[in-house]
Amino acid sequence: MTASVVIVGSSVAGVRTAQALRRGAYEGRIVLLGAESELPYDKPPLSKQFLAGEWPAERVALLSAEAAEQARIELQLGVAADHLDVAERQVVMANGKRIGYDVVVLATGSQARPSPWVAESGLHVLRTIADSQALAADLARDGPVVVVGGGFIGAEVAATARSLGREVTIVDPLEVPVGRLLGREVGSMFVDLHHRNRVATHFGTGVKSVEGRAGQLTVRLTDGQTLTAATVVVGIGALPNDSWLASSGLLVDDGVVCDEYCRAVNAPEVFAVGDVARWMHLGYGESCRVEHWTNAVDQAACVAHNVFHPEALRAYRPVEYVWSDQYDWKIQIVGRPTRATSHCLIGDLGRPSARAAGKPRAVALYKDDSAQFTAAAIVNWPKALVTARRLLAVGSSFDDALSQLEQLAGPRMEPIS
Numbered sequence: 001m002t003a004s005v006v007i008v009g010s011s012v013a014g015v016r017t018a019q020a021l022r023r024g025a026y027e028g029r030i031v032l033l034g035a036e037s038e039l040p041y042d043k044p045p046l047s048k049q050f051l052a053g054e055w056p057a058e059r060v061a062l063l064s065a066e067a068a069e070q071a072r073i074e075l076q077l078g079v080a081a082d083h084l085d086v087a088e089r090q091v092v093m094a095n096g097k098r099i100g101y102d103v104v105v106l107a108t109g110s111q112a113r114p115s116p117w118v119a120e121s122g123l124h125v126l127r128t129i130a131d132s133q134a135l136a137a138d139l140a141r142d143g144p145v146v147v148v149g150g151g152f153i154g155a156e157v158a159a160t161a162r163s164l165g166r167e168v169t170i171v172d173p174l175e176v177p178v179g180r181l182l183g184r185e186v187g188s189m190f191v192d193l194h195h196r197n198r199v200a201t202h203f204g205t206g207v208k209s210v211e212g213r214a215g216q217l218t219v220r221l222t223d224g225q226t227l228t229a230a231t232v233v234v235g236i237g238a239l240p241n242d243s244w245l246a247s248s249g250l251l252v253d254d255g256v257v258c259d260e261y262c263r264a265v266n267a268p269e270v271f272a273v274g275d276v277a278r279w280m281h282l283g284y285g286e287s288c289r290v291e292h293w294t295n296a297v298d299q300a301a302c303v304a305h306n307v308f309h310p311e312a313l314r315a316y317r318p319v320e321y322v323w324s325d326q327y328d329w330k331i332q333i334v335g336r337p338t339r340a341t342s343h344c345l346i347g348d349l350g351r352p353s354a355r356a357a358g359k360p361r362a363v364a365l366y367k368d369d370s371a372q373f374t375a376a377a378i379v380n381w382p383k384a385l386v387t388a389r390r391l392l393a394v395g396s397s398f399d400d401a402l403s404q405l406e407q408l409a410g411p412r413m414e415p416i417s
């Protein structure tokens, strides 16, 4: 019988694991440790509604003190775990306190990749609520914004800054930043989206330096051009928070390496969940680490089950899902487009659709070499998402998926590639 579960990391993966344990009738002790002093909060709105000032802090809350107490989840916030003593089964906190466990769940997530450039002030990364508040304060000030990094976080910040009336430029060393994920053709449509929203882009160009202070920053590009900015946001990816485990003896390799049940490969009483977990995905036949909100939630349910039912372990084998909100596009990706070798687009992202309230709508379907349907990227089309998700879950062929989505689209939305 597992008498105590200690969860390290108090964001969505940690909170959902604790809640799922209780929902599953686990009656033992649950301790939830978090480095930040804030009560647990959610991250996706930090680049969207919260950054725009549309949502108050209460709306991003994940767990109130009352809810924690009611669920008998012991919250210990404001101190980071310093290291893990696997032999003694103890989490050692930065203040020297040792917390014993029968099972420990590592949910320490990831951090923004640090900016390689340093300015006196006005240069931001975005990961925490404090980051979002600091950025919002600078975005409230007039003056141009330069976003470094054209991935999802950078694009969302650009869209939010535009909605606040700021002049925005995005810089990325790749010519088609989202092309890495979705292919060049679909990625180019994301570039057009920025342009249609009057965001300037310097793609295919790197940043050499950022100098100055808030309100008076200079961004020098590798092609010799210079941009002036009031605020600079650096969104160049994330790194797993796994360095505190260096002395633990656990296998750590861009995340905590786990088996298909999300148990650390060399310590079965240690589980990992969310952004920090690198587990064996049996469907892919390789280990993977996923930095998406829905993964943290789904994996938490699986980990909670496996912690409480070691006699009936479940392999974690999700169909991946991520969304992003940029301007008037709701983007939803199911499956893993990077496993594909070709794709086909149904719909038109350059033209408004009457059936999507005047917004464009489309779906890109991805297939691999064996003509298997591997992923879909959907814009403003909830029904296409439901269909694609269902077909991916049952392992549909690409031809079947294409035919079903064409039917859904109706006669006027022929595939265009």
Ligand SMILES: Cc1cc2nc3c(=O)[nH]c(=O)nc-3n(C[C@H](O)[C@H](O)[C@H](O)COP(=O)(O)OP(=O)(O)OC[C@H]3O[C@@H](n4cnc5c(N)ncnc54)[C@H](O)[C@@H]3O)c2cc1C
Pocket: 008, 009, 010, 011, 012, 013, 014, 033, 034, 035, 036, 042, 043, 044, 045, 046, 047, 079, 080, 081, 082, 107, 108, 109, 110, 111, 126, 127, 128, 153, 241, 244, 273, 274, 275, 276, 290, 291, 292, 293, 294, 296, 321, 322, 323, 324, 325
């Ligand atoms: C601005 C932003 C927007 C996003 N938007 C989307 C989106 O639209 N769609 C989507 O699917 N995903 C989105 N994501 C990603 C999503 O939020 C993450 O995948 C999710 O938060 C991962 O949850 P997690 O609990 O694993 O890790 P995290 O959210 O990173 O939380 C980890 C927690 O552990 C704590 N911690 C770290 N180290 C220690 C330690 N040593 N001791 C104690 N505590 C520690 C941290 O302080 C943090 O509270 C976004 C992320 C950000 C930052």
